[in-house]
Amino acid sequence: MADDREHLNEWRERALRVEASVGNAIVGQRDTIRLINVALFARGHVLLEGDVGVGKTTILRAFARAIGGAFERIEGTIDLMPGDLIYHTYVDADGKPRIEPGPLLRHGEQLTTFFFNEINRARPQVQSLMLRAMAERSVSAFNREYRFPYMLVFADRNRVEREETFELASAARDRFMFELRMPTPTDETIRRSLVFHPEFHDVDALLEKVTPAILPWRELNEIGAAIQRSVTASEALERYVMDLWTATQSPKRFDIRLDGVDMDKLILAGASPRGMMALTRAARVVAWLDGRAHLVPDDIRAVVPAVLGHRIFFTPVYELRRAQIADALVAEILDKVPTPRS
Numbered sequence: 206m207a208d209d210r211e212h213l214n215e216w217r218e219r220a221l222r223v224e225a226s227v228g229n230a231i232v233g234q235r236d237t238i239r240l241i242n243v244a245l246f247a248r249g250h251v252l253l254e255g256d257v258g259v260g261k262t263t264i265l266r267a268f269a270r271a272i273g274g275a276f277e278r279i280e281g282t283i284d285l286m287p288g289d290l291i292y293h294t295y296v297d298a299d300g301k302p303r304i305e306p307g308p309l310l311r312h313g314e315q316l317t318t319f320f321f322n323e324i325n326r327a328r329p330q331v332q333s334l335m336l337r338a339m340a341e342r343s344v345s346a347f348n349r350e351y352r353f354p355y356m357l358v359f360a361d362r363n364r365v366e367r368e369e370t371f372e373l374a375s376a377a378r379d380r381f382m383f384e385l386r387m388p389t390p391t392d393e394t395i396r397r398s399l400v401f402h403p404e405f406h407d408v409d410a411l412l413e414k415v416t417p418a419i420l421p422w423r424e425l426n427e428i429g430a431a432i433q434r435s436v437t438a439s440e441a442l443e444r445y446v447m448d449l450w451t452a453t454q455s456p457k458r459f460d461i462r463l464d465g466v467d468m469d470k471l472i473l474a475g476a477s478p479r480g481m482m483a484l485t486r487a488a489r490v491v492a493w494l495d496g497r498a499h500l501v502p503d504d505i506r507a508v509v510p511a512v513l514g515h516r517i518f519f520t521p522v523y524e525l526r527r528a529q530i531a532d533a534l535v536a537e538i539l540d541k542v543p544t545p546r547s
Contacts, residue, residue, distance in 0.1 A: 233390030249382025273418035274317030
């Protein structure tokens with residue numbers, strides 16, 4: 206047991222080095238960096254949202270460099286086909302047809318970070334294949350199974366344009382541990398630096414500031430499991446999590462009300478069991494990063510918006526107002542559900 210604690214402490218130092226190193230290249234996104242790091246060690250996929258040009262690809266490239274292993278990216282387009290994830294064909298210089306591995310297979314088991322840009326521009330058939338790869342970390346092709354056990358998927362959803370897009374189904378969004386909104390920085394000093402300082406105009410130069418291969422990435426699954434085993438929760442914390450779950454299903458039981466919303470007709474389905482498991486997995490990593498072997502309420506509260514906001518499903522009349530209602534509902538849940546002292 207003492208050896209396990211020592212090993213986890215060594216890994217915690219590495220995890221904090223990853224955050225600090227990524228922070229050398231990315232400014233104004235401290236919360237996003239922390240939550241991506243949490244997802245990394247909780248071994249959960251992430252759906253990113255943010256305006257165009259806020260640095261979603263840059264932050265993922267920075268993490269991929271710090272983690273080690275292979276990074277791959279694909280662009281969602283309306284003409285993308287499921288096979289495009291697996292292979293691509295071309296005619297070589299001698300006029301002969303060739304088949305090469307696609308982005309999912311190109312790096313084999315070394316694939317650690319996969320970025321699906323504008324996933325809602327891809328057809329549902331493509332999304333379905335990606336979801337299977339996320340769930341099973343494998344695909345079948347060429348009469349064999351290919352595995353990528355260390356892969357985490359980060360997907361970005363285009364929120365600006367609605368034409369030629371295919372919104373992710375509710376069940377698809379539930380596959381993502383976190384849904385993170387990556388905001389445009391509001392701090393005036395940071396905004397001025399981003400616009401006028403030349404170093405932020407050269408992404409490759411920025412990424413050189415990130416220390417490469419900080420983590421022995423082939424051990425990530427093992428260390429993630431060790432974190433889950435090592436961080437405990439009191440009975441009061443367990444009751445708190447169960448109350449949060451109930452509140453996503455029946456908010457009126459906790460006297461939760463929203464202006465202009467009929468609470469009797471709001472909820473179609475609350476958070477799933479998978480969602481609540483994701484909540485506790487992420488909270489344990491938060492506790493570990495803070496140097497504790499037990500959960501406190503703030504660990505839970507730190508990840509509730511990112512974990513549960515996209516997992517509460519509204520009836521059709523309110524689903525059209527999801528962007529406004531979901532954040533307000535989660536805030537009310539955190540305010541109204543009694544918080545234990547430990």
